[in-house]
Amino acid sequence: MLAAGGFATVKLMGNGHNSVPRTTAAAASSAAGAAGHNSANSASAALLPAMAASPQVAVMPKSGHGAKSAKPAPSASHSTGHSPRPSASPSSPTSPSPSSSATSPPTGGSGTCTHPAYTTSDPNGMWNQQPYFVANDAWNANNYPVTQTLYACSYSNWYVVATMNNNNGDGAVKTFPNSHRDFDSSPQINSYHSITSTFAESGSVPGIYEYAYDIWLNGIASSGSTEVMIWNENHGQTPSGSVQGTATFDGRTYTVWKANGYVAFVANSNFSSGSMNLLSFFNWMMSKGWIGSSSTVDQVDYGVELVSTNSAPETFSFSNFAVNAS
Numbered sequence: 001m002l003a004a005g006g007f008a009t010v011k012l013m014g015n016g017h018n019s020v021p022r023t024t025a026a027a028a029s030s031a032a033g034a035a036g037h038n039s040a041n042s043a044s045a046a047l048l049p050a051m052a053a054s055p056q057v058a059v060m061p062k063s064g065h066g067a068k069s070a071k072p073a074p075s076a077s078h079s080t081g082h083s084p085r086p087s088a089s090p091s092s093p094t095s096p097s098p099s100s101s102a103t104s105p106p107t108g109g110s111g112t113c114t115h116p117a118y119t120t121s122d123p124n125g126m127w128n129q130q131p132y133f134v135a136n137d138a139w140n141a142n143n144y145p146v147t148q149t150l151y152a153c154s155y156s157n158w159y160v161v162a163t164m165n166n167n168n169g170d171g172a173v174k175t176f177p178n179s180h181r182d183f184d185s186s187p188q189i190n191s192y193h194s195i196t197s198t199f200a201e202s203g204s205v206p207g208i209y210e211y212a213y214d215i216w217l218n219g220i221a222s223s224g225s226t227e228v229m230i231w232n233e234n235h236g237q238t239p240s241g242s243v244q245g246t247a248t249f250d251g252r253t254y255t256v257w258k259a260n261g262y263v264a265f266v267a268n269s270n271f272s273s274g275s276m277n278l279l280s281f282f283n284w285m286m287s288k289g290w291i292g293s294s295s296t297v298d299q300v301d302y303g304v305e306l307v308s309t310n311s312a313p314e315t316f317s318f319s320n321f322a323v324n325a326s
Contacts, residue, residue: 148160
C-alpha cells in the first residue's frame with residue numbers, strides 16, 4: 001500500500017492477546033528544573049513555524065505491562081482520565097539551573113555528553129531549549145524506590161542514570177525521561193508534506209524498558225486525543241490493547257497494537273538509530289479510520305520508558321534527536 005509521505009505495507013492478523021490496560025493516573029507535573037539557554041538552530045526552527053515556544057511537561061499516564069491498577073473512571077471534564085499538561089510559568093529562569101538534589105556527572109556516563117550544561121534529579125525537572133524541552137519525567141516514581149538524574153548537553157544530546165526495580169511484580173512504568181518538541185496551535189497533519197524525525201540511543205542494559213517515540217495527536221493527554229508510540233528497542237515490555245496486524249515503513253516491520261485512544265508500533269527487530277518518516281505512520285492510521293482526516297499533531301517525544309534496572313544504576317544515552325516538518 002502506498003501512503004502519502006512514504007511506503008507502507010500492511011498484513012492483517014486479527015486480534016491477538018490483550019495486555020493489562022494502562023493506568024491513566026492524573027499526573028500534576030510542573031516545569032520545575034526551569035528553562036535553559038536557547039541553543040536551537042535558527043535554520044532548523046525556520047522549518048517548523050508551527051512549533052511552540054512554551055513547554056508542556058510530558059505526562060505519561062500509563063502503568064505498563066503487568067500492572068494491576070485499574071483505569072480510573074473518567075471525570076466530567078476529561079473523559080479519558082488524562083490530565084492536561086501545564087505550561088511553564090512565564091517567570092521561569094532562562095539559564096540552566098541544576099536542582100538541589102542533582103549530583104555530579106558519573107565518570108563515563110555518556111560517550112558524547114561529557115560536560116552537561118543542565119543536571120536535575122527533580123522528578124519534574126525540565127530544561128527549556130526552545131522549541132525543544134528535555135524532561136526528567138519521573139511521573140510515577142513516588143510509589144517506588146526510584147532514583148534518576150538527567151544530564152543534558154542539549155535537547156539532542158543527553159543521558160539519564162536511573163535505579164529502580166520490579167520487585168513487587170506489577171510491571172509499572174516509573175519514568176519516561178525524554179526530549180520533545182511541541183506543535184503550537186494544533187496544526188492539521190494534512191497541512192504538512194513531510195514530518196520526519198531522527199534519533200539515536202545507546203544503553204542496552206539489564207532490566208525492563210523500551211526506547212520509544214511517544215506522540216500525541218488531537219490534543220495532549222486530553223479527551224479525544226490519541227497517543228501513538230513507536231518502539232524501536234524493546235526489553236521485556238508489552239503494549240496495551242490487542243494486536244491488529246503488522247505494518248512496514250521504510251523497510252522495517254512493526255507489530256501494531258491498539259487500545260482506546262492508543263496505538264503502538266513495536267519494531268519486530270530492534271534498532272538503535274534512524275530517520276523516521278512519521279507522516280507515513282499518521283497517514284496509515286488515517287487509512288485505517290483510526291484517526292480522522294482533520295487530525296492534528298501536538299507533541300513528539302522520544303525517550304525511554306523505564307520499569308526496572310534490577311536495582312542497579314544504569315545509564316541510558318540519547319543523541320541526534322530532531323523533528324522537522326514542512
